[in-house]
Amino acid sequence: xxxxxxxxxxxxxxxxxxxxxxxxxxxxxxxxxxxxxxxxxxxxxxxxxxxxxxxxxxxxxxxxxxxxxxxxxxxxxxxxxxxxxxxxxxxxxxxxxxxxxxxxxxxxxxxxxxxxxxxxxxxxxxxxxxxxxxxxxxxxxxxxxxxxxxxxxxxxxxxxxxxxxxxxxxxxxxxxxxxxxxxxxxxxxxxxxxxxxxxxxxxxxxxxxxxxxxxxxxxxxxxxxxxxxxxxxxxxxxxxxxxxxxxxxxxxxxxxxxxxxxxxxxxxxxxxxxxxxxxxxxxxxxxxxxxxxxxxxxxxxxxxxxxxxxxxxxxxxxxxxxxxxxxxxxxxxxxxxxxxxxxxxxxxxxxxxxxxxxxxxxxxxxxxxxxxxxxxxxxxxxxxxxxxxxxxxxxxxxxxxxxxxxxxxxxxxxxxxxxxxxxxxxxxxxxxxxxxxxxxxxxxxxxxxxxxxxxxxxxxxxxxxxxxxxxxxxxxxxxxxxxxxxxxxxxxxxxxxxxxxxxxxxxxxxxxxxxxxxxxxxxxxxxxxxxxxxxxxxxxxxxxxxxxxxxxxxxxxxxxxxxxxxxxxxxxxxxxxxxxxxxxxxxxxxxxxxxxxxxxxxxxxxxxxxxxxxxxxxxxxxxxxxxxxxxxxxxxxxxxxxxxxxxxxxxxxxxxxxxxxxxxxxxxxxxxxxxxxxxxxxxxxxxxxxxxxxxxxxxxxxxxxxxxxxxxxxxxxxxxxxxxxxxxxxxxxxxxxxxxxxxxxxxxxx
Numbered sequence: 001x002x003x004x005x006x007x008x009x010x011x012x013x014x015x016x017x018x019x020x021x022x023x024x025x026x027x028x029x030x031x032x033x034x035x036x037x038x039x040x041x042x043x044x045x046x047x048x049x050x051x052x053x054x055x056x057x058x059x060x061x062x063x064x065x066x067x068x069x070x071x072x073x074x075x076x077x078x079x080x081x082x083x084x085x086x087x088x089x090x091x092x093x094x095x096x097x098x099x100x101x102x103x104x105x106x107x108x109x110x111x112x113x114x115x116x117x118x119x120x121x122x123x124x125x126x127x128x129x130x131x132x133x134x135x136x137x138x139x140x141x142x143x144x145x146x147x148x149x150x151x152x153x154x155x156x157x158x159x160x161x162x163x164x165x166x167x168x169x170x171x172x173x174x175x176x177x178x179x180x181x182x183x184x185x186x187x188x189x190x191x192x193x194x195x196x197x198x199x200x201x202x203x204x205x206x207x208x209x210x211x212x213x214x215x216x217x218x219x220x221x222x223x224x225x226x227x228x229x230x231x232x233x234x235x236x237x238x239x240x241x242x243x244x245x246x247x248x249x250x251x252x253x254x255x256x257x258x259x260x261x262x263x264x265x266x267x268x269x270x271x272x273x274x275x276x277x278x279x280x281x282x283x284x285x286x287x288x289x290x291x292x293x294x295x296x297x298x299x300x301x302x303x304x305x306x307x308x309x310x311x312x313x314x315x316x317x318x319x320x321x322x323x324x325x326x327x328x329x330x331x332x333x334x335x336x337x338x339x340x341x342x343x344x345x346x347x348x349x350x351x352x353x354x355x356x357x358x359x360x361x362x363x364x365x366x367x368x369x370x371x372x373x374x375x376x377x378x379x380x381x382x383x384x385x386x387x388x389x390x391x392x393x394x395x396x397x398x399x400x401x402x403x404x405x406x407x408x409x410x411x412x413x414x415x416x417x418x419x420x421x422x423x424x425x426x427x428x429x430x431x432x433x434x435x436x437x438x439x440x441x442x443x444x445x446x447x448x449x450x451x452x453x454x455x456x457x458x459x460x461x462x463x464x465x466x467x468x469x470x471x472x473x474x475x476x477x478x479x480x481x482x483x484x485x486x487x488x489x490x491x492x493x494x495x496x497x498x499x500x501x502x503x504x505x506x507x508x509x510x511x512x513x514x515x516x517x518x519x520x521x522x523x524x525x526x527x528x529x530x531x532x533x534x535x536x537x538x539x540x541x542x543x544x545x546x547x548x549x550x551x552x553x554x555x556x557x558x559x560x561x562x563x564x565x566x567x568x569x570x571x572x573x574x575x576x577x578x579x580x581x582x583x584x585x586x587x588x589x590x591x592x593x594x595x596x597x598x599x600x601x602x603x604x605x606x607x608x609x610x611x612x613x614x615x616x617x618x619x620x621x622x623x624x625x626x627x628x629x630x631x632x633x634x635x636x637x638x639x640x641x642x643x644x645x646x647x648x649x650x651x652x653x654x655x656x657x658x659x660x661x662x663x664x665x666x667x668x669x670x671x672x673x674x675x676x677x678x679x680x681x682x683x684x685x686x687x688x689x690x691x692x693x694x695x696x697x698x699x700x701x702x703x704x705x706x707x708x709x710x711x712x713x714x715x716x717x718x719x720x721x722x723x724x725x726x727x728x729x730x731x732x733x734x735x736x737x738x739x740x741x742x743x744x745x746x747x748x749x750x
Contacts (some may be wrong), residue, residue, distance in 0.1 A: 005067035069120025184208035214278035238273035276326035329408035392429035447479035455496030498693035572733030608735025642666035
């Protein structure tokens with residue numbers, strides 16, 4: 001026990017470390033009253049003495065914590081917490097009064113540090129018991145109630161360690177050379193101090209799209225973590241960069257769409273990224289950065305963690321929809337923090353979802369398995385129960401606008417949406433209205449595991465759908481009683497049936513979710529898609545038209561109109577095509593004219609009218625109609641000049657499989673038969689799998705087969721005939737279907 005911690009007893013050595021010393025009679029003028037050293041009575045300086053020292057009681061390690069609190073209070077505010085004209089007045093204030101909170105004097109002091117100093121100045125048993133306990137709280141950047149069990153008292157060496165960290169943080173935060181603001185101008189960063197003076201300027205490798213402050217390296221002051229965004233011609237990429245308070249680079253890591261593409265085939269590398277949160281998640285003294293990536297045209301996204309101090313960058317989860325809101329919270333009784341995210345799941349009914357991640361005592365810099373949203377099925381089979389940080393994945397109902405996590409703590413989670421909906425969950429993610437509330441995370445995990453296994457068995461044909469449903473109801477009674485979770489389960493099981501080429505059975509299964517106008521529009525849209533793939537045009541049109549009626553105005557309506565319009569064009573149903581365009585105009589409240597032009601362009605392309613396809617002025621519709629790609633492909637068919645096409649295809653951001661169709665056609669027209677076949681061959685297998693459950697994928701699969709049939713006409717006529725069969729099946733009345741029929745007839749005669 002030192003008994004006299006104060007500024008004049010803190011020395012800084014040449015290596016930058018702070019040492020605790022007792023300089024006896026040396027005293028700074030600002031320390032106020034005379035030092036009392038009468039042996040057996042008191043030892044210390046009144047303004048820095050703890051209440052127990054003033055009362056003449058035997059001091060312990062907690063007494064030094066109080067003196068440290070006084071020192072930090074003075075360093076932060078420039079004044080003592082207890083001051084007076086005499087030793088008696090100071091002693092009286094130490095014993096009976098509370099100091100003015102730090103943040104009332106210095107409003108921009110971090111709240112966690114304000115709480116830490118306040119607890120250090122507690123007069124009773126709630127003060128830190130010893131240096132080790134105080135140091136743990138400091139490193140974790142949060143202050144809670146003192147645990148009931150304490151470790152043995154530590155020596156003053158522990159106080160020195162704690163003091164070093166605390167003084168570094170307080171001095172680093174207040175220092176005049178530390179930036180108060182950092183602004184980005186293109187790829188240049190400009191830092192200014194509290195007086196507005198520029199203190200440093202740094203040119204980065206790419207454009208800076210985001211700046212977030214943190215304490216990633218405790219010894220470097222307050223860092224700037226930035227997102228560098230490089231929108232290159234071939235792909236978009238981002239880098240996370242950590243800079244110290246002087247603008248020097250401490251570490252960097254690259255974020256590439258390949259982190260998502262590795263698990264989700266077929267998407268172009270056109271991603272953006274953002275830093276969602278910065279916190280010391282595992283109490284090791286270093287902030288981790290939680291990042292989010294999302295595709296600029298399509299839906300997949302990824303959530304990950306970068307630890308600059310450990311140079312560890314890992315993906316937490318791949319999600320089929322965009323992740324929209326992320327927060328860090330302490331949800332359970334252990335000292336580690338959890339990550340809570342919310343966003344959209346497309347294949348599970350365009351539902352709002354919540355996900356919770358935790359490491360259960362392990363460092364976030366240690367290796368773990370990437371998690372997958374349950375709608376990605378096969379990967380989820382071994383990730384939901386393996387070395388994955390995903391604790392819960394919870395469907396909450398149809399998406400009703402941008403979600404925001406309003407609260408997340410040990411009492412539960414509250415999420416609101418722009419549409420006015422509110423969702424209350426327990427700390428394990430179970431809705432409070434659910435039978436799973438308060439039961440923990442394991443029953444929900446078991447449900448998803450069963451869904452994945454059952455879907456795989458349906459795909460293989462080893463079990464019937466009636467057997468699967470009966471078993472699910474028995475084994476997962478509570479989860480099955482949640483309507484959003486049950487809907488998601490049905491959609492996942494229907495996917496398994498569709499992949500087994502049982503599209504009609506899958507559509508019939510989804511009709512069980514029909515609740516009239518309350519049915520999620522995704523359900524009727526998926527029924528329509530499955531029926532189109534199965535060749536049931538009449539039933540398909542009814543389902544898609546109904547999804548438009550219950551969907552109301554909004555951009556998602558186009559996802560129902562496109563299959564209607566394309567099917568009408570593919571089968572030569574001119575009246576059906578006109579009706580689809582009329583429904584589009586009535587269902588879209590914005591951008592209706594652009595959407596109509598794009599659909600007309602797409603259909604004109606299928607019909608071989610090369611003069612109509614054109615690029616759209618509205619980029620929102622690129623995901624549905626690929627206007628840049630269609631425009632250049634049409635020009636290539638008209639002029640037979642493929643040069644320069646590939647650059648446009650890459651920039652359009654379309655899926656890789658679709659880009660490869662155009663590339664293979666381009667190589668064929670350049671008489672590179674081997675290159676064309678090598679490009680289209682893997683594309684055929686990828687699209688064949690996807691075409692089993694989605695009509696537009698079936699259309700692209702038909703186009704891929706038309707390209708392949710032309711490539712194989714001289715090399716393998718029998719296989720070419722089979723390829724043309726697929727084109728004729730899905731696109732019989734289009735230009736592609738008609739030319740396929742002609743080529744097939746010619747090959748058969750030969």
